[in-house]
Amino acid sequence: MKPPVIADVARVAGVSVPTVSRVLTGSVPVSPERRARVMAAIKELGxxxxxxxxxxxxxxxxxxxxxxxxxxxxxxxxxxxxxxxxxxxxxxxxxxxxxxxxxxxxxxxxxxxxxxxxxxxxxxxxxxxxxxxxxxxxxxxxxxxxxxxxxxxxxxxxxxxxxDRAAAARATRHLLDIGHHTVYHVAIPSPGRPSARMLGWRDALTEAGAVVPPVLYADWAPDSGYDAGTRLALSDEVTAVLCGNDELAMGLTKGLTDAGKRVPEDVSVIGFDDHPLSHLWTPPLTTVRQDFxxxxxxxxxxxxxxxxxxxxxxxxxxxxxxxxxxxxxxxxxxxxxxx
Structure with missing residues (x-):
């Protein structure tokens, strides 16, 4: 079937082609009743x-x-x-x-x-x-x-x-492969469902038979990463963290350091996105590069x-x-x- 054209909309709405054109362009006022019929025809025909x-x-x-x-x-x-x-x-x-x-x-x-x-x-x-x-x-x-x-x-x-799910799984597996027993996750806000990054992190831990720690939820700001770092620094069980983006990872690194932890000697950190400043951070940030x-x-x-x-x-x-x-x-x- 051919895609519908403006004449099809006019036929279904019971109006003229110029009327449909006026509704679409807004060039000339059209009565609410005719406009409603045209919009209903547009929806019906796609x-x-x-x-x-x-x-x-x-x-x-x-x-x-x-x-x-x-x-x-x-x-x-x-x-x-x-x-x-x-x-x-x-x-x-x-x-x-x-x-x-x-x-x-x-x-x-x-x-x-x-x-x-x-x-x-x-x-x-x-x-x-x-x-x-x-x-x-x-x-x-x-x-x-x-x-x-x-x-x-x-x-x-x-x-x-x-x-992102495959990429987060790969980053998590890397941390497991170099000897970390599990990986913690500081998550960015998600669009009404678990983010793909969170799902990939969980996939890798589950496949490896590793403990899946509770997720630390953060917002987009580096300050929330800093807060997560100071919290995670309280536990010696935390040796590796995957962050939902690089800004969180930068804040997390600062929070860990201020709490007396060394990165990467005590805690390894991986970010996400490859922010332009990530390679200039101290230490330079391991990250998932995304070509936005x-x-x-x-x-x-x-x-x-x-x-x-x-x-x-x-x-x-x-x-x-x-x-x-x-x-x-x-x-x-x-x-x-x-x-």
Whole structure:
């Protein structure tokens, strides 16, 4: 079957093609009753207007929207950088909409504001609860792609995603392989479910028959990593920690050090993301390297394919690399182990 066109929407809604066009562009006021019929027909048919074609027909530059829960954190900003670079090369402009909460009113307001312009499509950064909520609320007629840090939550939407679960499992296995009996985990906030990083950490411990310690939940700030470090320093059983991101790992290292622990002699630490400062930290941070810029570029290429073809492309998976530096070392022998 061919994708529905504007004439199909007009037929189902019982209105003229110009009326449908006015609803989509907002160029001329339309009565609430007719607008409701058009929107119901769009939903029923799964119609997706080609915003790029409309922009070109009117002499404008095609637009895409990026929805993100934050624009300041390293992973978010780098993903947006990749999207913008690829979009600019393809002749698109990018409009960024920050969704700072996951309640329906906030999400709908952000979407309505962005889609007040004739968008060709949208990319959602599905890194947190606001991103998950925004993806679920996208209108069915709009081409949409998600950039994510774990397995796609919605198979009907194309994803460019990092396999954080596999990467976290690899980092955890590395610590077990160099002699640590178990690995503690300081977790970043997750999008309404256990994060892929937490699941990978647990997978590796379970497969190795190691004890799975309680998770320490933190926020995004390095200060929460510092607090976790001071808490973990109270136990001599803690010899290895996997952190949900590098900022937490940096804060954790400082907290451990201030509490009298040495990194890596007493406690090994691994972070996540390969933050630009991670190799300059003391000691240099072993971490999982994520190429967010490339992820953003691929997300745009998926969206461009969907806009041009009218079909949802296959998702693309990236496996991050483990970068070995000085913050993780073999577990030191203890008197209690040999006594």
């Amino acid at each position: 119609f997706r207007p080609n915003g790029a074609a409309r922009a070109l027909a009117t002499g404008g530059q095609p637009l895409i929207a990026v929805f993100a829960g934050d624009t300041t954190r390293y992973g978010y900003a780098s993903t947006i950088q990749g999207i913008e670079e690829a979009a600019r090369q393809a002749g698109y402009m990018v409009v960024i909409s920050v969704v700072d909460a996951d309640d329906r009113r906030t999400v709908d307001a952000a979407i309505d504001h962005a889609l007040g312009q004739p968008m060709a499509g949208a990319i959602v950064l599905e890194y947190d609860p606001p991103g998950v909520a925004a993806l679920a609320a996208m209108p069915p007629w709009l081409p949409v792609v998600a950039a994510a840090s774990g397995k796609p939550s919605d198979e009907q939407v194309a994803h460019a995603f990092m396999d 810029v490339r992820l953003g570029q691929k997300a745009f290429h998926l969206l461009s394919t969907q806009i041009d073809s009218g079909t949802v492309p296959a998702s693309v998976r990236f496996v991050p690399d483990l970068i070995l530096r000085s913050s993780a070392a073999p577990r030191a022998a203890r008197v209690a182990d040999v006594g």
